[in-house]
Each structure stands twice: as C-alpha cells, then as structure tokens.
Amino acid sequence: MEEMFAKPEIRKPENIVYKKTGLMVDRPLSYCPGCGHGTVHRMLMEVIEEMDIQGNTIGVSPVGCSVLAYDFLDIDMLGAAHGRAPALATAIKRLWPGRFVFTYQGDGDLAAIGTAETIHACNRGENITIIFINNGIYGMTGGQMAPTTLEGMRTATSPYGRDIATMGYPLKITELIAHLPGVNYVTRQSVHTPVNARRTKKAIRKAFEIQKEKKGVGFIEVVSNCNSGWKMTPVQANKWMEENMFPFYPLGDIKVDGKLVDPKVVAEKE
Ligand SMILES: Cc1ncc(C[n+]2csc(CCOP(=O)(O)OP(=O)(O)O)c2C)c(N)n1
Ligand code: SF4
Ligand SMILES: [Mg+2]
Numbered sequence: 305m306e307e308m309f310a311k312p313e314i315r316k317p318e319n320i321v322y323k324k325t326g327l328m329v330d331r332p333l334s335y336c337p338g339c340g341h342g343t344v345h346r347m348l349m350e351v352i353e354e355m356d357i358q359g360n361t362i363g364v365s366p367v368g369c370s371v372l373a374y375d376f377l378d379i380d381m382l383g384a385a386h387g388r389a390p391a392l393a394t395a396i397k398r399l400w401p402g403r404f405v406f407t408y409q410g411d412g413d414l415a416a417i418g419t420a421e422t423i424h425a426c427n428r429g430e431n432i433t434i435i436f437i438n439n440g441i442y443g444m445t446g447g448q449m450a451p452t453t454l455e456g457m458r459t460a461t462s463p464y465g466r467d468i469a470t471m472g473y474p475l476k477i478t479e480l481i482a483h484l485p486g487v488n489y490v491t492r493q494s495v496h497t498p499v500n501a502r503r504t505k506k507a508i509r510k511a512f513e514i515q516k517e518k519k520g521v522g523f524i525e526v527v528s529n530c531n532s533g534w535k536m537t538p539v540q541a542n543k544w545m546e547e548n549m550f551p552f553y554p555l556g557d558i559k560v561d562g563k564l565v566d567p568k569v570v571a572e573k574e
Contacts, residue, residue: 324346325346325349325350325353326353326378327349327350327352327353327358327377327378327379328345328346328349328376328377328378329375329376329377329378331375331376333345333376334369334372334375335369336531336532337531337538338529338531338537338538338539338541338542339369339443339528339529339530339531339532339538340437340439340494340495340496340526340528340529341369341370341437341528343495343501344408344435344437344495344504344526344528345370345373345376345377347495347501347504347505347508348377348406348408348435348508349377349378349379350505351505351508351509351512352379352404352512354509355509355512357404357512358378358379360402360403360404361379361380361403361404361405361406362379362380362381362382362396362400362403362404362405362406363377363379363380363381363382363405363406363407363408364381364382364383364384364389364392364393364396364405364406364407364408365381365382365383365384365389365408366384366386366387366389366407366408366409366410366413366414366418367383367384367385367386367387367413367444368386368409368410368412368413368442368443368444369410369443369444370408370409370410370437371383371444373408382396384407386413386417386418387409387413387414387416387417387418387419387421387422388418388421389407389408389409389413389414389418389421390407390418390421390422390424390425390426390430390432390434391421391425392407393405393406393407393425393430393432393434394425394428394430394432397430397431397432401431404433404512404515404516405431405432405433405515406432406433406434406435406511406512407432407433407434407435408435408437409422409434409435409436409437410436410437410438410439410442410443410444411436411437411438411439411440411441411450411451411452412441412442412443412444412445412448412450414434414436414477415436415438415450415451415452415475415477416450416451419451419477422434422477422481423480423481423484425521426481426484426486426487426521426523427484427485427486428486429484429485429486429487429520429521430486430520430521431515431518431519431520431521432515432521432522433508433511433512433514433515433521433522433523433524434521434522434523434524435508435524435526436477436478436523436524436525436526437526437528438452438478438525438526438527438528438549438553439527439528439529439530439533440452440453440454440457440474440530440549441453441459441530441533441534442533443530443532443533446460446533447459447460447530447532447533447534447535448460448461449461449462449466449471451472451474451475451477452474452475452477453466453471453474454466454474454548454549454552455468455473455474457548459533460533474552476553478490478492478523478525478553478558479558481521481523482523482558482559482564483564484521485562486520486521487520487521487523487559487562488514488519488520488521488522488559488561488562489510489511489514489519489521489522489523489557489559489560489561490523490524490525490557490558490559491507491510491523491524491525491556491557491558491559491560492524492525492526492527492553492554492555492556492558493507493524493525493526493527493555494526494527494528494545494550494555495526495528496528496529496542496545496546500555504524504526507524508524510522511523511524519562520562525553527545527549527550527553527555528545529541529542529544529545
C-alpha cells in the first residue's frame, strides 16, 4: 500500500481529488483523536474558502474544547466569555453589517451558561450563523453533565446515570429555538461519516447564504462525540452516538425558509 502511494504518478497534481483547505492553519489540532470538532472546523473553512469570504468573515470562539478555534482557523476571530458568543456576535454584526459573522459553541456554552444569550439573539433575529456542537457533555472540564446529557447517561457528575427526577430532562434547545420567529433556518447534522460531513458542509453554506440575504438566524446543530468524556474509543463513541444520541436528537432539517419543516414531526421530536 505504502509503495503504491509512493509512486510519483499518483502524486501528480491532476490526480489530487481532495486536499486540505489552506484556511486551516498548518498546526496540530488540540482535539482528542476521533473528536468531531476538527471535522466541523474543516467543513466550515471549506465553505468560507468556496464562497471566497475569508477576508470578510468574523468568527466567535467559545469557552470549551474549541476555545482555541482561533488558533486553527485562518480568519478573523474573537473569543467570547463562556456562553456570551451570540451577544458578542450581535455587536460585531451590528458594527460591521457587511461581514459574515458566526459563533462556534459547545452544548455547555450554548445551552447551559449561555442559554439567555442564545435565546435572545435568536429571538431578536440577528443576522448571524450559529454552529452548535452537541456532544452531550462538558468535554473540556472533564466530562460533567450538561443540559443535553441523555437520560441514564453516566458522566463525572452523574456517575449512576442522569436521573430525570433529580436532574431534569435533557434539553432540546434546537427545537426550542426553531419556534422563534427571528430564526430562518434550523438543522441538525453530524460529521461521523463522509456523507454526513458533506451534509453538514451544505448546511453551513445554506446558513451563510441566509446571512447574506439578511433573513435572520441560521442555526446548525452538529451532534458529535466526546470519546474522552464518554470514556470510549473513537469507534465505540461513534457507534454509541448512532444508537443513543440520534434517536433523541434526530438528524435533519427542522426549519427551512422560516417555516417548521413539519410542525407535527417537530412536536413529536420534542
Ligand atoms: C464562567 C465560567 N464558568 C465555568 C467555566 C468552566 N468551563 C469551561 S469549559 C466548560 C464546559 C464546556 O463544555 P461545552 O460547551 O459542552 O464544550 P465541549 O468542551 O464539550 O466542546 C466549563 C463549565 C468557565 N471557564 N467559565
Ligand atoms: S474532550 Fe471530548 S470534546 Fe474535547 S477534544 Fe476530547 S473528545 Fe473532543
Ligand atoms: Mg460539550
């Protein structure tokens, strides 16, 4: 196999079918092997490169494992205090309405400490894109329970599994946000297979197009893994995600062009 790739004719530029976007800084990622964060970064930067908007885009990184996103993405970035990314993005967009502005946030950041900022930015219908990485856990700080943690799921702070009676229900913040009139587009995707990664990329592109047309918030949830926090190998984590996360957080569009895809389906999902 190694010999085959070493053949000079394979390495000819005309034989290259896929290569890393130049907008990903050539630096090792800080993420655990198999983590979805790196793949989402890449899909995002491919969209920005294809739209040729790298000089006209400002990202807001969160507090969480992706706090260092500004080290990996070769565009203008600002770091927000924990959960405050949608408020900071609001300010940036209002100061520079011609720029593409996005937030990149984990579930602890967006659906716990930043719930108010998220809901109010969405309710105001800010022309921003929100990329929400839901791995059902606080990855960065050692795997504590998040609002998105599934019922029965074991975490550092729910070692016997999330108990609804004492810890409440897992929060489907994406479905909640979809009901706000300021929100134009809501979808839930994943990046654990090439086809899913491509769908996520398409969704990010759509959200940026919506922003260009000043139609309100574009919101993309990416259901992702946290193999370290879940105490699994990357392969086990992806399988566990398919079997446990996807039934509760089903993939697909939830709101398109300001309309719930099928209100009945959304209500059932909730
Ligand atoms: C005000 C404040 N509260 C709490 C923390 C600790 N903290 C840092 S990251 C984090 C959770 C991040 O989890 P999530 O947003 O789900 O991102 P992930 O690491 O899973 O991608 C917490 C609670 C902090 N840094 N600042
Ligand atoms: S702790 Fe979890 S979310 Fe953070 S980099 Fe590792 S796998 Fe990814
Ligand atoms: Mg998380």
